[in-house]
Each structure stands twice: as structure tokens, then as C-alpha cells.
Amino acid sequence: MSRTIGFAPSIAEMETIAQAAFARIPAGFAEHLGAVVIAVEDFADDELLAEMDIENPFELTGVYEGLPLTERSIEHSGTMPDRIRLFRLPILLEWCERGDETLEHLVGHVLVHEIGHHFGLSDEDMHALEEQVL
Template sequence: MTDDWTPRLAPGLEDIAAMARAARAALPEAYRPAATEVSLRVEDFAPDSILQEMSIHDAFGLTGLYDGIPLTEKSVMDQPHGPDTIWLFRRPILDEWADRGNVALGALVAHVYVHELAHHFGWSDAEIAAIDPWWE
């Protein structure tokens, strides 16, 4: 029997946002309050301005981004610049999910969300990779 995929829809922006909110809710209690202070924004792709600023030529190359001042660098002298934000990019996430073929979509969204949240806490990519070798 062949599974009929015609009535199925790809997860939308709100579906990805719901998965990220579930990942936030599952965080250890010590991290949850700070995580709820970070805005969540889900878009199909990163805006061109972000891609240009980061010198990324392929929009599928960016699944998420932390935009803000890490907690380790915040100062009472900082001028407000807007809320710290975690961006998740739906189409690159779905593309990576399809390419991997061995991970649940919710797990991938949670991974990207937690990776970006780690930047909010002041972790570098190298520090994150040392404890989370996701690519393996």
C-alpha cells in the first residue's frame, strides 16, 4: 500500500514556532526565565540584510540566528536597541531535516533554538560545538 502524501502540508511558520516554544518549555528551570525574555521570530528565510551582513550567499545556509547582546556582555550603560531575538528560518530548517533523514523535525528545531539561545548566554560557536557535536 502506497502512502498518499497529496493531502499533507509542510509545517508552516507557526508550526516551527510551536516546536521552538516546546523546546523552551522543556529547558531546565535555571534557564527558562532568561529564555522567555528573548523574542522568537520565525521566517521562511533570513532577510537579505542579514544575509549580506553575514556574507552568506545561500539563504539555505542559515537555519537560525541570535540577534542581541549576550548576557555576559550586557551593561546598565547599554542603550536599548530592541529586544534580543532568536530567529529561526523555516525553509533552511526543513531542507536540513530532509537532507538528514534521520532526525525528527521537532528535535532539529529544538537543536537550532537551543544553539541560538546558548549565544544569548554568551557561549561561542566553538564552546557550543564542544558539548553538542550535532553534525556527527
């Protein structure tokens, strides 16, 4: 893949890329995602990094925040919607370091991985879902 020199995508541009990947989620999964919110930020906040015991903010490209479907019950109705946070600068660094895939593919990969946490999927199942989306 050849690269041209340009500007890094903004948060809004990366959100557009993530929403496009989200739109390709197979219907069987999408109907169970409900009101999952997708947010893009430059980095994870210090509180999240500390909670996950991560010192270098570039080591976290995304996180699923919410209660996985495998752990839900009626007692959880009325709670805030689940959220997937993607971290723009760590994703961009990983994309530059890999150099062998499009940014759209990497954003989709991170998104699918976080959706996998929502469903409590194994890594193998996440890879199968990724093949359908990407």
C-alpha cells in the same frame, strides 16, 4: 523513521514547535533569558545574509539577535528584547537531507544553539544543554 507525504509545517506550526522546545529549557537558563522573542520566518532577509557574508539563504537556519549576557551592562537597559529568528525553509531542507531525526528535534537543536549564543556558551556546553532539552 518512516515518513508520510504531507504538507510542510507553516510558520505558525513551526513557531509552536519552537515554543514547545523553549518550554523545556532548564529553569537555571530560562530565568536568565528574560524577554527573548522567538520568531520564525521562511528565510533570512537579504540584509542579514549580507551582514553574515552568506550567499545561499538555505545555509542559515537561525540567528540570535541581541547582546549576549557576557557583554551586557546597565547601559543596555531599556533596549529592545533579544530575538531568536528561525528560518523555516532552510530547517526543512536540512531535516529532509538528514532524514534521521524528527523535525521537533532539529528545531530544538537550532533553538538551543541560538540560546547558546545568548549565554556565550561553547559548542560543548551547547551540546550539554541540548541533551537536557531534547
